[in-house]
Amino acid sequence: MKLEACAWTDPGPVRDNNEDAYHLDEDNGLFIVADGMGGHAAGEVASRIAVETLRELLTGDDLDPDETRLDRQVGDPGDVLRERLRYAMNQASARIRKESLDHAMYAGMGTTVAVLLIEGGQAHVAHVGDSRVYLIRDGTLARLTRDHTVVQQEIDAGRLTPELARTVPHRNYLTQSVGYHGPVEPDTITRPIEPGDIFILCSDGVTDPLDDRQIAAYASDSDATDLAERLVREALAGGGEDNITAVVVRVSDG
Numbered sequence: 001m002k003l004e005a006c007a008w009t010d011p012g013p014v015r016d017n018n019e020d021a022y023h024l025d026e027d028n029g030l031f032i033v034a035d036g037m038g039g040h041a042a043g044e045v046a047s048r049i050a051v052e053t054l055r056e057l058l059t060g061d062d063l064d065p066d067e068t069r070l071d072r073q074v075g076d077p078g079d080v081l082r083e084r085l086r087y088a089m090n091q092a093s094a095r096i097r098k099e100s101l102d103h104a105m106y107a108g109m110g111t112t113v114a115v116l117l118i119e120g121g122q123a124h125v126a127h128v129g130d131s132r133v134y135l136i137r138d139g140t141l142a143r144l145t146r147d148h149t150v151v152q153q154e155i156d157a158g159r160l161t162p163e164l165a166r167t168v169p170h171r172n173y174l175t176q177s178v179g180y181h182g183p184v185e186p187d188t189i190t191r192p193i194e195p196g197d198i199f200i201l202c203s204d205g206v207t208d209p210l211d212d213r214q215i216a217a218y219a220s221d222s223d224a225t226d227l228a229e230r231l232v233r234e235a236l237a238g239g240g241e242d243n244i245t246a247v248v249v250r251v252s253d254g
């Protein structure tokens with residue numbers, strides 16, 4: 001199957017820098033969005049290290065000995081890939097943490113990571129933080145990630161409704177992030193892909209101003225090649241003040 005991807009990012013109307021980072025690699029089926037946080041330029045550094053580390057470890061030819069050991073231990077190809085994703089996330093976290101300990105100006109930096117790896121007819125998704133991955137299939141939008149946020153925990157516990165959660169001031173507090181928290185436990189899932197599938201990876205700059213219903217509506221009346229730009233523009237129009245990033249991946253025959 002063929003993959004076509006596009007991305008759009010905007011610093012938003014308030015910030016003069018963009019701490020979001022993204023990566024598109026149609027040949028290797030690797031797509032990433034990372035939303036960095038930290039003072040000064042630290043957020044940009046964290047998200048860039050995360051993207052670079054994942055790119056290196058998930059597409060590089062030089063496999064780490066630890067990784068090779070993992071490949072031998074786990075038999076199922078899906079398990080192997082999910083284990084590689086977890087390993088790459090933790091390597092990224094260790095590198096960011098080291099940078100933040102070595103340089104005072106980077107103290108406390110971290111980043112979300114949402115990654116989609118398409119291989120062998122399967123989509124493998126891993127994430128840490130509140131950047132999301134959606135799948136649109138047959139016109140229906142499904143959220144493939146569950147935010148690592150305090151409010152998501154409160155929703156899960158029945159103490160907060162999803163509607164109310166969108167309005168509370170602490171809605172962006174993360175329960176884990178790559179770098180800041182050291183070792184991370186990404187959630188991973190695998191789904192078979194089908195022609196016509198559209199994946200969206202995005203930072204909370206998109207999902208803060210836009211709810212899932214709006215994202216589904218924009219997806220249904222946009223060409224997939226324009227959807228990333230459309231989502232960013234609608235998020236800006238919806239009052240988004242954060243950095244805003246969307247990556248859209250379309251699966252087709254051929």
Ligand code: CA
Pocket residue numbers: 035203204205242243
């Ligand atoms: Ca953000």
